[in-house]
Amino acid sequence: MGFVKVARVSEIPAGTMKHVEAGATELCIANVGGTFYAIGDRCGHENARLSRGSLMDTIVTCPMHSSQFDITTGKLMSGPVLELGGLKEMFTGCPDKVKKAVALMFEGIAEEQRLIKTYDQPVYAVKVDGSDVLVKI
Numbered sequence: 001m002g003f004v005k006v007a008r009v010s011e012i013p014a015g016t017m018k019h020v021e022a023g024a025t026e027l028c029i030a031n032v033g034g035t036f037y038a039i040g041d042r043c044g045h046e047n048a049r050l051s052r053g054s055l056m057d058t059i060v061t062c063p064m065h066s067s068q069f070d071i072t073t074g075k076l077m078s079g080p081v082l083e084l085g086g087l088k089e090m091f092t093g094c095p096d097k098v099k100k101a102v103a104l105m106f107e108g109i110a111e112e113q114r115l116i117k118t119y120d121q122p123v124y125a126v127k128v129d130g131s132d133v134l135v136k137i
């Protein structure tokens with residue numbers, strides 16, 4: 001497949017991202033200072049939609065566990081942050097036996113999360129044609 005129109009330039013102001021779909025491909029399109037980039041929109045950790053995260057310069061931060069990717073290369077810059085501390089606090093007033101069971105459960109979840117490899121994002125060529133943003137699929 002060649003370049004396909006995925007959005008209008010006006011839909012993605014500088015410093016923002018947009019989720020688009022081209023066939024079966026989900027893309028995160030970002031406008032970094034007037035230059036458009038596209039990476040896969042399913043996080044290389046557990047598939048969260050990256051376009052719902054944040055964009056700081058060229059770094060996209062995943063909304064689910066905060067992995068960071070460079071939008072220009074798709075490279076993983078930092079892995080997931082797996083914090084369950086806030087949930088543990090919900091059990092503060094519970095009997096020790098319950099707190100211990102909850103702590104063990106959270107440790108097990110955190111360990112399983114740590115074993116999940118986080119992959120780089122696929123990168124797609126982008127060009128602007130007049131008022132349209134096109135991506136090579």
Ligand code: FES
Pocket residue numbers: 043044045046047048062063064065066067079080081
């Ligand atoms: S799904 Fe993106 S960091 Fe976990």
